[in-house]
Amino acid sequence: MTVVSVAQALAGKFPEGGEVTVRGWVRTVRGSAALAFVNVSDGSGFAPIQAVVADGLSNFDEVKRLTPGCSVIVTGTLVKSQGKGQSFEIQASAVEVVGWVEDPLTYPIQPKPMSPEFLREVAHLRPRTNLFGAVTRIRNCLSQAVHRYFHEREFCWISTPIITTSDAEGAGQMFRVSTLDMANLPRDGAGNVDFSRDFFGKETFLTVSGQLNVEAYALALSKVYTFGPTFRAENSHTTRHLAEFWMVEPEMAFADLAEDARVAEDFLKYLFKAVLNERADDMAFIAERVQKDAITRLEKFIEAPFERIEYTDAIALLQKSGKKFDYPVEWGLDLQTEHERWLTEEHVGRPVVVTNYPEHFKAFYMRLNDDGKTVAAMDVLAPGIGEIIGGSQREERLDILDARMAQFGLDPAHYQWYRDFRRYGSVPHAGFGLGFERLVVYVCGLSNIRDAIAYPRAPGSAEF
Amino acid sequence: MTVVSVAQALAGKFPEGGEVTVRGWVRTVRGSAALAFVNVSDGSGFAPIQAVVADGLSNFDEVKRLTPGCSVIVTGTLVKSQGKGQSFEIQASAVEVVGWVEDPLTYPIQPKPMSPEFLREVAHLRPRTNLFGAVTRIRNCLSQAVHRYFHEREFCWISTPIITTSDAEGAGQMFRVSTLDMANLPRDGAGNVDFSRDFFGKETFLTVSGQLNVEAYALALSKVYTFGPTFRAENSHTTRHLAEFWMVEPEMAFADLAEDARVAEDFLKYLFKAVLNERADDMAFIAERVQKDAITRLEKFIEAPFERIEYTDAIALLQKSGKKFDYPVEWGLDLQTEHERWLTEEHVGRPVVVTNYPEHFKAFYMRLNDDGKTVAAMDVLAPGIGEIIGGSQREERLDILDARMAQFGLDPAHYQWYRDFRRYGSVPHAGFGLGFERLVVYVCGLSNIRDAIAYPRAPGSAEF
Numbered sequence: 001m002t003v004v005s006v007a008q009a010l011a012g013k014f015p016e017g018g019e020v021t022v023r024g025w026v027r028t029v030r031g032s033a034a035l036a037f038v039n040v041s042d043g044s045g046f047a048p049i050q051a052v053v054a055d056g057l058s059n060f061d062e063v064k065r066l067t068p069g070c071s072v073i074v075t076g077t078l079v080k081s082q083g084k085g086q087s088f089e090i091q092a093s094a095v096e097v098v099g100w101v102e103d104p105l106t107y108p109i110q111p112k113p114m115s116p117e118f119l120r121e122v123a124h125l126r127p128r129t130n131l132f133g134a135v136t137r138i139r140n141c142l143s144q145a146v147h148r149y150f151h152e153r154e155f156c157w158i159s160t161p162i163i164t165t166s167d168a169e170g171a172g173q174m175f176r177v178s179t180l181d182m183a184n185l186p187r188d189g190a191g192n193v194d195f196s197r198d199f200f201g202k203e204t205f206l207t208v209s210g211q212l213n214v215e216a217y218a219l220a221l222s223k224v225y226t227f228g229p230t231f232r233a234e235n236s237h238t239t240r241h242l243a244e245f246w247m248v249e250p251e252m253a254f255a256d257l258a259e260d261a262r263v264a265e266d267f268l269k270y271l272f273k274a275v276l277n278e279r280a281d282d283m284a285f286i287a288e289r290v291q292k293d294a295i296t297r298l299e300k301f302i303e304a305p306f307e308r309i310e311y312t313d314a315i316a317l318l319q320k321s322g323k324k325f326d327y328p329v330e331w332g333l334d335l336q337t338e339h340e341r342w343l344t345e346e347h348v349g350r351p352v353v354v355t356n357y358p359e360h361f362k363a364f365y366m367r368l369n370d371d372g373k374t375v376a377a378m379d380v381l382a383p384g385i386g387e388i389i390g391g392s393q394r395e396e397r398l399d400i401l402d403a404r405m406a407q408f409g410l411d412p413a414h415y416q417w418y419r420d421f422r423r424y425g426s427v428p429h430a431g432f433g434l435g436f437e438r439l440v441v442y443v444c445g446l447s448n449i450r451d452a453i454a455y456p457r458a459p460g461s462a463e464f
Numbered sequence: 465m466t467v468v469s470v471a472q473a474l475a476g477k478f479p480e481g482g483e484v485t486v487r488g489w490v491r492t493v494r495g496s497a498a499l500a501f502v503n504v505s506d507g508s509g510f511a512p513i514q515a516v517v518a519d520g521l522s523n524f525d526e527v528k529r530l531t532p533g534c535s536v537i538v539t540g541t542l543v544k545s546q547g548k549g550q551s552f553e554i555q556a557s558a559v560e561v562v563g564w565v566e567d568p569l570t571y572p573i574q575p576k577p578m579s580p581e582f583l584r585e586v587a588h589l590r591p592r593t594n595l596f597g598a599v600t601r602i603r604n605c606l607s608q609a610v611h612r613y614f615h616e617r618e619f620c621w622i623s624t625p626i627i628t629t630s631d632a633e634g635a636g637q638m639f640r641v642s643t644l645d646m647a648n649l650p651r652d653g654a655g656n657v658d659f660s661r662d663f664f665g666k667e668t669f670l671t672v673s674g675q676l677n678v679e680a681y682a683l684a685l686s687k688v689y690t691f692g693p694t695f696r697a698e699n700s701h702t703t704r705h706l707a708e709f710w711m712v713e714p715e716m717a718f719a720d721l722a723e724d725a726r727v728a729e730d731f732l733k734y735l736f737k738a739v740l741n742e743r744a745d746d747m748a749f750i751a752e753r754v755q756k757d758a759i760t761r762l763e764k765f766i767e768a769p770f771e772r773i774e775y776t777d778a779i780a781l782l783q784k785s786g787k788k789f790d791y792p793v794e795w796g797l798d799l800q801t802e803h804e805r806w807l808t809e810e811h812v813g814r815p816v817v818v819t820n821y822p823e824h825f826k827a828f829y830m831r832l833n834d835d836g837k838t839v840a841a842m843d844v845l846a847p848g849i850g851e852i853i854g855g856s857q858r859e860e861r862l863d864i865l866d867a868r869m870a871q872f873g874l875d876p877a878h879y880q881w882y883r884d885f886r887r888y889g890s891v892p893h894a895g896f897g898l899g900f901e902r903l904v905v906y907v908c909g910l911s912n913i914r915d916a917i918a919y920p921r922a923p924g925s926a927e928f
Contacts (some may be wrong), residue, residue: 133684144611177641235663243629424566427535
């Protein structure tokens, strides 16, 4: 018995006329009194394989009673398919029914169009659908490409702490992590909660970013990246925000903002090429059923060089656009989504890197430019998605960093370790952050970011 | 200016006699009045590259004042080295000092042996040492190999929820995640903490395992794995336990316990081969300075087939061993570390997979064997490390699962989604878990698991 994956069988990896066994779940069954066609999916690729079962089979009666979702082991001869759109099929010599579906009429995953909203209610079963099978394989393809991209370029993967004591950006709502008994909190003499009796002997939170920690590694190993979960407790339950999401954060020593933007562009194009090359089957489905231009927009993304525009020039362009915006356009104010969309979708028509933002609304660690008014920050904006990457060159000059921390009201004692790198062989360095679920949402043409994560709104997940 | 990594320059990836530029941090400086030898490390590999600087250089005075930790950009001609143990060196035509070390005498990272204990106090700088540079590159090599192994075998990476509402095993202390104001907790009518006003509208915790969630994906996509952080709030501050650690958890549909053990063996051997092939430089250092048999024990691990022993036979062997143990050896009691060590180190002398443990001290989801007394669980034990992998075949029969849940006092309503897979095309399936930091500790010969993680005991990390 040669067990093969459906994807490999369909891809012609096994000799025609040979005997193979596939294992999976029934997608559809149709046929006549004398012949049954059973489509079996094992999730290895988009397409199921068709098993042709003749009534000579000893358990043909059982086969005819199969319904979507039943699990089977099919053995037979691999032959070229006469059917349209499939390369191979199996002439079954044996079909073992491993598991039936209890009450097929109420089985939630039926072979018909189902809305993402409904499927979020049965999130534990949705990986069995065409859409979420495709999303999961595309997500996997992207994550493998993330690791491969950096590994090929001598970056080291670093897992920075999830439970932390500090807020990486001095901003962003954090989740508290605690083992204190909420019903009976320990108090100190002054009546305050006594966190010295908490698990770590102090107040702890979930990380909002691994950046500051990973910088420590960049300033020893030169090229590093994180790829791990981060958390934001902002109470914005929109279709674009998650409380828990994975982030990719590369950090490079001896890199300036121009190099940062170059890597960001190269990296995104690498990821999209990987998806188009490796998941053509799933992307074809996405283009057919979810987002018509899902493939062509990635192709355009790959072909075109990203535009570079300074924030100051972007403001001038927006002011001259003649377009009426809801939010004011003025030097010193942050760009809103409507401004970003106009820039990338209407004005440039391809991805844009906007650089050198006013210092007062960007983080303390971003490098102050010589004009004293802007910092070496960048946002990568793209049509159809908006901001996809944010990054900056970091402030490597201790005196200026100290002044910036004072300006932001941060205690230098708390950042002593971070200051150390400016005292001990300081170097220019830069990095960026990419929200992984937002990337998946874009590639898969989804409209709700909850459809890009594993398991929302089901027992076992808090995210909803 | 061709910027190259030190690793590639030393590996002969660039033509002898060509001009190259390397960027990094000074490890050591020695020399005479007329010549300086500056060792520069950029972390791309274990060895630094030597730059030979002659007094003709315009800033030779500066070069002579370099101390360990200073950052430099060196340009020059790549030539074969006359020195022992290095392939190439650079005859410098320019040395740019990018960053000095403020007060070199107090710079914590000196070119002398430093204990891991001391380095844990300056964890943010320890990646600049030989040991922690090596550990970080080995850790990266292992993580890349984890992803590559599964990707090559058609497994999908799944990121299961970190913030959860349930405890995967019905055991294990959990960290609470909350945004409630601890100083002013909301109360319901009965005076209890009102978690409906917490961020997710209910009580939430950090996950202890992604297994139950990832099973949902295995039962649609056949072969899946997690590689993400998990959390245990057990108050055991030993050198072997972490509150926050990364776990690898593959899960395979249509797999039984024997297949589970086969994959576990194949997987571990693949990881160790990757380290020996790809990080020979770092492993040579580990063998020289940390653990003499670090390389040979991995080689032995790869060569020998793992032994298989049933728990019942293991108990008999232990009882006949004539060895005096601190803990009792009796059928029905769990194996202690001393028992495991005797089995793998003294009795078998290579890795052992112990299978089929008594059901009453294993988790509810493990498959009950036909004897009604044992479950299809396995522990992989290895000399020098003890238990490295734990896994099981899962209970796929709904009636028996329900009976087991009742036995463990678990509410079936809470596990309805998990029960669904036994109602809808149930299949045998199996998986295992590997603690990633424990693996790193073993490969690197470390004695404290805190030396395997990024950044313990530093601001930004709660783990200590």
